[in-house]
Amino acid sequence: MSTLQEMAEAVICGNAKKVKEIAEKVLSEGIAPQTIINDGLIAGMNVVGVKFKNNEVYVPEVLIAARAMHAGMDVVKPLLSASEVQDKGIVLIGTVKGDLHDIGKNLVRMMLEGAGYKVIDVGVDVSPEKFVQAVEEHKPQIVGLSALLTTTMVNMKSTIELLESHPVKVMIGGAPVTQKFADEIGADAYAPDAATAVELADKLLA
Numbered sequence: 001m002s003t004l005q006e007m008a009e010a011v012i013c014g015n016a017k018k019v020k021e022i023a024e025k026v027l028s029e030g031i032a033p034q035t036i037i038n039d040g041l042i043a044g045m046n047v048v049g050v051k052f053k054n055n056e057v058y059v060p061e062v063l064i065a066a067r068a069m070h071a072g073m074d075v076v077k078p079l080l081s082a083s084e085v086q087d088k089g090i091v092l093i094g095t096v097k098g099d100l101h102d103i104g105k106n107l108v109r110m111m112l113e114g115a116g117y118k119v120i121d122v123g124v125d126v127s128p129e130k131f132v133q134a135v136e137e138h139k140p141q142i143v144g145l146s147a148l149l150t151t152t153m154v155n156m157k158s159t160i161e162l163l164e165s166h167p168v169k170v171m172i173g174g175a176p177v178t179q180k181f182a183d184e185i186g187a188d189a190y191a192p193d194a195a196t197a198v199e200l201a202d203k204l205l206a
Helices: 003-013 016-028 033-053 059-079 103-114 128-138 154-163 179-185 194-205
Strands: 090-095 118-121 142-146 169-173
Touching: 003 016, 003 033, 003 059, 016 033, 016 059, 033 059, 033 103, 033 194, 059 103, 090 103, 090 128, 103 118, 103 142, 103 194, 128 142, 128 154, 142 154, 142 194, 154 169, 154 179, 169 179, 169 194
Parallel strands: 090 118, 090 142, 142 169
Antiparallel strands: none
């Protein structure tokens, strides 16, 4: 097994200490930071994403794997030159107005980061106006809206209406949200889980 495969395995197991040690080791051996990110850290998170989708691992394992990935990122990121930072795209993500739930949103954020996206997290209880403001500031290609309460789902609709004049794709998700609802309010995509959110982001930007 190559050292980067070992790193991917350590990410999958959630061994942050080992990921950090391997990151320092391979950097000292002269392996390019971008290669370490793609073939070690992201490769590991991709496996976790698939396992999560197939119900082979659950939220706690994903969070632990993401923490391990970030331990490696912290070592490697400072050494990336500006020209090397190849984010796949920018995703702005938040929980809509009136809703304070963030576990699902945080999971999606970690999976997107693990897949190579730059994620701007605007938090919870975010008004439509605040989403628009953040879009104008950060210029994302995709906006992710999360809701866990049926009473706050209506705020997805008002946010999408306000974003209509902006060149962004809108992806929605959350326990009560359905594909039918996404179609009704004009969302570009509906993600039933965090792993699907990554696949949809890739498709929306393809």
